[in-house]
Amino acid sequence: MTEMTHSHPTIQVGSICQTEVISVELDSPLGAAIELMADRHIGSVCVNNGAESCGLLTRRKAMQLSLEQDNDHAVSVTREMLDPLLEVHTTQTVDELGLEMVSQGVSHAVVLDPWGSRVGIVSQSDVVNNQGIEHDLFLKPLDEVTNTQALRLQASLCLRDAIQAMRRTRYTAVLVGNDSSGWQIMTETDVIRHLALRTPLDTPLQQLELPELLAVEGSMSLFNVRRYFKQNGFRHIGVMDAQQRVIGLASYADILRSVERDYIYRLQELLQDKSRQLQQSRQTLNLIERVIQASHEAIVITDAQGAIQSVNPAFTAITGYEAHEALGKNPSMLSSGRHDQAFYQQLWASLAQDGSWQGEIWNRRKDGSVYPEWLSITAIENEAGEVGQYAAIFHDLTESKNYEARMKRLSWFDSVTGLANRRLFHDRLQMALNFSAEQGAKGALLALDLDLFKQFNDRFGHAAGDQLLRLVAERIESTLGEQGTAARPSGDEFYILLTEGVDEHEISTYLDSLSRALTQPFWLEQQEVRVRASIGVAFFPADAKEPTELVRAAESAVHLAKDMGRNSVAFFQSGHQNDRLSRYRIASELHHALEHEEFSLVYQPQIDLVTGALVGAEALLRWHSESLGPVSPDQFIPVAEDTGMMDDIGVWVLGQAVQEAARWSRQGMPLKMSINVSARQFQRSEVASQVMAALHQHQVAPEQLVVELTETSFMHSAAATERELASLRDEGVRVAIDDFGTGYSSLSYIREMSLDYLKVDRSFIEQIEQSETDRKLVRAMIDMSHAMGLSVIAEGAETEADLTILKALGCDQAQGYYIARPMSAADFSRWANEYRPLPLAAMPERE
Numbered sequence: 001m002t003e004m005t006h007s008h009p010t011i012q013v014g015s016i017c018q019t020e021v022i023s024v025e026l027d028s029p030l031g032a033a034i035e036l037m038a039d040r041h042i043g044s045v046c047v048n049n050g051a052e053s054c055g056l057l058t059r060r061k062a063m064q065l066s067l068e069q070d071n072d073h074a075v076s077v078t079r080e081m082l083d084p085l086l087e088v089h090t091t092q093t094v095d096e097l098g099l100e101m102v103s104q105g106v107s108h109a110v111v112l113d114p115w116g117s118r119v120g121i122v123s124q125s126d127v128v129n130n131q132g133i134e135h136d137l138f139l140k141p142l143d144e145v146t147n148t149q150a151l152r153l154q155a156s157l158c159l160r161d162a163i164q165a166m167r168r169t170r171y172t173a174v175l176v177g178n179d180s181s182g183w184q185i186m187t188e189t190d191v192i193r194h195l196a197l198r199t200p201l202d203t204p205l206q207q208l209e210l211p212e213l214l215a216v217e218g219s220m221s222l223f224n225v226r227r228y229f230k231q232n233g234f235r236h237i238g239v240m241d242a243q244q245r246v247i248g249l250a251s252y253a254d255i256l257r258s259v260e261r262d263y264i265y266r267l268q269e270l271l272q273d274k275s276r277q278l279q280q281s282r283q284t285l286n287l288i289e290r291v292i293q294a295s296h297e298a299i300v301i302t303d304a305q306g307a308i309q310s311v312n313p314a315f316t317a318i319t320g321y322e323a324h325e326a327l328g329k330n331p332s333m334l335s336s337g338r339h340d341q342a343f344y345q346q347l348w349a350s351l352a353q354d355g356s357w358q359g360e361i362w363n364r365r366k367d368g369s370v371y372p373e374w375l376s377i378t379a380i381e382n383e384a385g386e387v388g389q390y391a392a393i394f395h396d397l398t399e400s401k402n403y404e405a406r407m408k409r410l411s412w413f414d415s416v417t418g419l420a421n422r423r424l425f426h427d428r429l430q431m432a433l434n435f436s437a438e439q440g441a442k443g444a445l446l447a448l449d450l451d452l453f454k455q456f457n458d459r460f461g462h463a464a465g466d467q468l469l470r471l472v473a474e475r476i477e478s479t480l481g482e483q484g485t486a487a488r489p490s491g492d493e494f495y496i497l498l499t500e501g502v503d504e505h506e507i508s509t510y511l512d513s514l515s516r517a518l519t520q521p522f523w524l525e526q527q528e529v530r531v532r533a534s535i536g537v538a539f540f541p542a543d544a545k546e547p548t549e550l551v552r553a554a555e556s557a558v559h560l561a562k563d564m565g566r567n568s569v570a571f572f573q574s575g576h577q578n579d580r581l582s583r584y585r586i587a588s589e590l591h592h593a594l595e596h597e598e599f600s601l602v603y604q605p606q607i608d609l610v611t612g613a614l615v616g617a618e619a620l621l622r623w624h625s626e627s628l629g630p631v632s633p634d635q636f637i638p639v640a641e642d643t644g645m646m647d648d649i650g651v652w653v654l655g656q657a658v659q660e661a662a663r664w665s666r667q668g669m670p671l672k673m674s675i676n677v678s679a680r681q682f683q684r685s686e687v688a689s690q691v692m693a694a695l696h697q698h699q700v701a702p703e704q705l706v707v708e709l710t711e712t713s714f715m716h717s718a719a720a721t722e723r724e725l726a727s728l729r730d731e732g733v734r735v736a737i738d739d740f741g742t743g744y745s746s747l748s749y750i751r752e753m754s755l756d757y758l759k760v761d762r763s764f765i766e767q768i769e770q771s772e773t774d775r776k777l778v779r780a781m782i783d784m785s786h787a788m789g790l791s792v793i794a795e796g797a798e799t800e801a802d803l804t805i806l807k808a809l810g811c812d813q814a815q816g817y818y819i820a821r822p823m824s825a826a827d828f829s830r831w832a833n834e835y836r837p838l839p840l841a842a843m844p845e846r847e
Contacts, residue, residue, distance in 0.1 A: 013097050014090025016130045017111040017120035023048050024057075024077065031073035031196075034062050038196035041189065043123065044108050047082055053118065055082030056108060059188040060172075063163050066195050087112055090119060098127045098256065099290050107253065124256050142225050143218025145258040146239040148248040150175055153205065155184075160201035163191055173236040173249055175213065176205050183246055184210040187236055213238040215246055222255050300392040306330045309389070318373070318396050320366030331392065334363040336370045347377075351390075355379045360397065372397040414488040416466050417473035425487035425495055429547045432499050436541055443484075444507055444539050446496040446514075447554035448476070451532040451566040453492035464524055471524075472531065475517040483510065495554070507537065511569055532567035534558050543572045586639045589625050594652060599623055601656050602822035605832070606674070606793060606815040609807040612837035616672030616706070618815060619657040620822050621649070646678045654694050660825050661705065662698040669832055674706040676738060682709060682720065688727035695733075702732030706757065710738050725754040736793065740781065758785040762796025765816070769801045779809045786810065803838070 023046035024033050033045050037059060044058045061081055069075045086109040088097055097109060101124060111120045151174040153162055166174055166188070173187040190210060199208070215238030216228065225237065229252060236251045292299050298315035302308050308326050316322055319334060326333070339361065350357040358376040365371060375394040382388040412424040420428065432443055450456075450472065457465040469492065476486045476494060484498040498510065514535070521528045536557025544550035553572040561570035593599055603617040623631045640646040653675060661673035681687050687707070695702055707728060709721075725735050736757035760781055768774045778794070785792045794806050797816030806814055819838075820831060 011094045011130055012090060013088055013092045013094060013109075013111055013122055014113075014119070016094065016126050017090070017122040018126070019120040021046055021110065021118060021121045025049070026054055026079070027076045029073045030062065030065055030069070030075040030077055030081075033057055033077055034066065034192055035196040037062065038189075038193045043188070044083075046085070046110065046121070047077055053085055053087075053110065054079055055085045057081055058083055058107075059192050060167070060170075063188065063191050063195070064167055067160065067163055067167075067201070085110055088122075089114065094127055094130050096290065097122065098259075099294070101127065101256070124253055127256060140222055140258070140262075141218060142216065142220045142222060142239055142250055143241075143247070145222065145254040146218060146248040146250045147171075147254065150249040152176075152178075153186075154178075155181075155206035156204050158202045158204055159191075159194065159199060159208065162186065162205055163201075166191070172251060172253070175238070175246065175249065176210055179245065183213040183215075183238065185213045185236060185238070185249075186210050189235075213246065215240045217242070218247065222258065225250070226255060295393075297393050297395045300326075300331060300394075302331065302390045302392070304387050304389065306332075306390070318365075318371075318394075319363070325366075334365075336362040336364040338362040338370065351377060351379055355381075361394075372401055417470050417488045419473050419477070419494070420485060420487040422487065422489040425485065425489065425497070426547055428485050429497055429550070432497060433540060433545060433547060433550070435499075437545065441499070442502045442539065442541070444498045444502045444537055445550050445554045446498065447536045447538075447551070447558045448494040448496065449534050449536075449558050449562070450492040451534055451562070453531075456529075460524070467524055468522060468529065468531070471522050472518065475520075476514070479510065479513050479517050495551075502539070511535070511537075515569075534561035534566050535569045536561055536572065537569065538572040586628070586631065586636055587643050589628055590636060590640055590643070590645055593623060593625065594648060596626060598625055599649070599652065600824070601653065601660070602824060603660070603828040604815050604822040605820045605828070605835070606672075606813050607819055607838065609803065609811055609814055612839065614671065614832060614835050614837075615813060616674060617828060618674040618708070619653065619660070619676075621653055621676075641678060647681060650678055650681050651690060654690060655697075658694040658698050658700050658705065662700050663825075664829075664832075665700065665704070667829065667833075669829075670701075670704060671832070672704055672706050672734070673700075674708055674736065676708045676710075678709075682724055687724045688731075691728060691733060692731055702728075703734065706734045706736050708736045708738040708759065722753055729754045729756070739795075755788075755790055757793055758790045759793045759795055760811075762816075765794055765796040765802055765806070766798075768805055769799070775805065775809065778806075778811070782810050 022036060022040050022042055024036065026047055026049040028047075033047075036045055037043070044056045047054045047057055057077060061083070065075060065081065083106070084104075086100065086104060086106045088100070088109045089112055091114070101107070101109065107124045109122050110118055111122055113119045151165055151169050151171050153165065153174055153176050155177055157165075157176075162174065162176075166172075173185055176184045176186050184205075186205065186208070190208070194203075194208060214232065214234070216225065218239045218241060220228075228237070229235065236249055238246050239248050239250055241247050292312045295312060296314055298318045299312045300308060300315060301310045308329050308331065311321075311323050311326050315326070319326075321333075347357050347359075356376070356378045358374070360372060361375045362370055362372050373394040373396055375392060377390055377392045379387045380389040380391055412421060413419065414421045429445070435441055436443060453465070456468065469488070473486065473488060473494070476496065480486060480496070483500045484496060487495040487497075489495060496514075498507070518531060518533055521530050523529070536554045536559070538544060538550055538553035538557055540550050543553045557570045557572040560573065561568040564570060600622050601619045602622055603619055605614055606616045606618065607613060608615050621633055621637070623633070623636055625631055637646070640649055654677075657673050657675045661671070664671050664673075677687055681690075691705065691707065692702075694700075695705060728735060734756040735754060736759055737753075737755055738759045739761045740758050758781065760778055764774050764778050764781075766774075768778060782792045791812040792810075793813040793815065794802075794811050795815055797803050797806065797814040797818050799818055802816065803814060803818065823831060
């Protein structure tokens with residue numbers, strides 16, 4: 001135990017207080033009080049009503065009132081605005097005052113002489129600068145008391161919002177700026193100064209000429225920091241890490257709280273020491289009494305026979321017994337009955353031998369409830385070496401036990417669904433596989449993935465998503481009984497381990513019951529929701545004998561189910577696992593593709609079928625991976641969509657394509673540029689702003705750009721998609737629906753959405769020469785589009801006959817290999833300069 005010495009001279013409050021007390025009268029204008037604070041650089045003013053001291057008006061309260069009032073000179077200072085006034089006598093020690101300030105949560109105290117007359121005022125800063133506690137309490141490093149959650153504000157923020165942020169967080173100082181441009185500091189003192197100067201509250205912080213932040217390394221000791229504060233005359237300081245980055249702020253108040261907390265801890269240790277330490281000076285005993293009364297731990301003093309002599313307020317708060325109900329009684333009044341006689345015999349034996357005992361014990365409150373506590377008992381000897389008293393300190397462990405139980409549960413169970421988490425599930429899976437190896441038993445692992453769950457989250461929010469996951473988990477558990485275990489390893493994935501009755505017939509029966517359970521509608525906030533799930537099945541030991549291999553096999557089967565069209569069940573196939581492994585590798589390599597500049601764009605020309613003239617091109621994305629070589633868009637784009645990387649890729653494509661369109665215009669070719677935008681980008685409601693920013697940056701006319709989106713963009717977040725499309729078309733950007741006819745084609749969204757073009761998918765053009773059905777379908781699409789005021793672009797025109805038929809059917813534009821293959825930007829420029837309109841005039845007009 002660290003010993004405390006008091007060789008330093010006792011410092012009294014009267015010797016450190018500021019003799020001038022700045023005050024205003026009750027009902028004075030608030031603005032006058034603010035100006036006084038700013039002029040005298042003080043944190044509060046005393047408010048008097050004649051000879052009566054009413055309280056303190058603090059900077060923080062003045063800031064709040066200034067926000068609420070347009071004219072602070074029209075507002076009078078009232079009693080309701082004031083903080084309580086702590087009054088202390090000149091003879092009180094600085095140590096005692098520090099304890100009292102901490103316990104009452106105040107930063108100033110008025111000092112009275114022995115006759116009760118006011119002689120001055122003392123602040124937290126005065127206490128810290130004159131602390132009588134030994135210097136070793138100041139040797140801890142500054143970063144231990146640093147507020148690493150310091151509020152960081154942008155310089156563009158206005159003064160009003162900054163004050164509101166300070167009020168909300170109750171911080172006395174905030175950082176302004178950023179790491180690159182440097183940091184300034186704004187304290188409550190700065191705010192008061194600007195309020196006194198009538199600085200408009202809408203003024204940006206960057207115009208306030210705030211002081212630069214002074215910062216020191218967090219390894220500096222509190223002793224040196226206190227000296228640094230004294231030398232520089234400020235109350236806040238920035239704290240840096242070893243790399244000279246600002247990690248937070250520290251203040252005089254932080255140092256005071258830290259030192260007083262350590263001091264209280266030492267006094268608590270003192271209670272457990274022998275009578276030699278308890279026979280300290282009168283001042284030490286006085287401090288101990290204060291600590292006992294302010295402690296959040298219950299403290300009980302008994303005589304040698306165990307009769308209670310005194311208890312502190314925390315004893316009443318924990319046990320429910322008032323002091324008068326406990327005095328004279330034995331602590332056995334708290335016995336819960338959970339401990340036998342041997343337990344208490346061991347306790348008293350330790351006290352007799354060692355003079356102390358500590359451990360966990362269960363006691364009973366006055367209301368009859370039983371609770372755990374951590375109890376420390378110390379025997380106190382008198383000068384003759386005899387035990388004259390016992391001091392017991394204990395605190396309630398209920399919350400700690402509850403927290404421990406919650407943490408234990410969280411370490412094994414999913415917090416959202418209550419199912420086993422990945423860790424617990426792998427333990428159970430290993431046990432099942434061990435049993436299978438020993439007994440020859442068979443089992444199955446089902447991996448279940450909710451289809452389109454990301455879109456559900458985007459539409460309804462994550463809270464509704466968590467609720468849906470809980471309901472799905474309940475449905476899954478309702479189908480299991482004693483057959484196995486369900487788990488949620490992450491996201492919208494579930495594992496189901498079946499260990500009973502696993503044969504071809506039984507697994508089919510279970511899958512039927514699981515499908516029936518999941519196809520029933522769910523009700524979320526009075527809305528009917530239906531889910532679809534892809535399920536993969538792997539058997540052990542047939543498909544795998546190790547946990548990792550079995551999980552990989554089941555997940556491979558899930559991807560096979562998704563490839564089959566989702567909402568399906570698939571069984572593990574070894575060949576398909578190899579395909580999925582390559583998919584995982586694609587996902588891994590995609591993370592580095594942008595950084596390594598592996599993407600490029602190619603451009604496929606589009607011509608007018610009436611004149612044969614070149615009218616534009618579609619920008620198509622290509623990827624040549626350093627490790628995988630050329631990767632088809634059909635392979636990597638779905639992976640990019642699933643992993644969320646399509647956002648960054650889409651922004652890159654937009655920038656490159658618009659830059660190339662600007663180059664065409666400078667070359668005298670103002671051709672329209674068509675780019676593809678993913679459904680995910682539309683759901684994030686950022687497309688319009690991104691497109692307009694790119695057009696503005698490269699000075700490209702909006703009419704030169706065509707944004708293409710697929711039909712799936714309308715399946716989810718249709719309202720958000722329509723808003724983005726309307727914003728684009730209002731600016732002059734044109735919009736096309738791509739791959740029409742291959743998805744969930746619906747006339748309703750074509751009628752309601754803001755569109756300019758409809759692109760007929762190449763699958764309808766491939767057999768247009770041979771198939772009358774395809775020609776009729778294409779004609780219907782063209783007629784429908786024209787009726788709605790849309791132009792039609794055909795994809796995949798591979799032959800002259802394709803172009804002839806498309807023109808005859810009334811199609812407006814076309815692209816395809818017969819016209820030109822996709823080519824690089826340089827090749828496209830050369831090709832466009834040499835292109836001559838195809839002789840389409842000789843083609844027959846529409847039938």
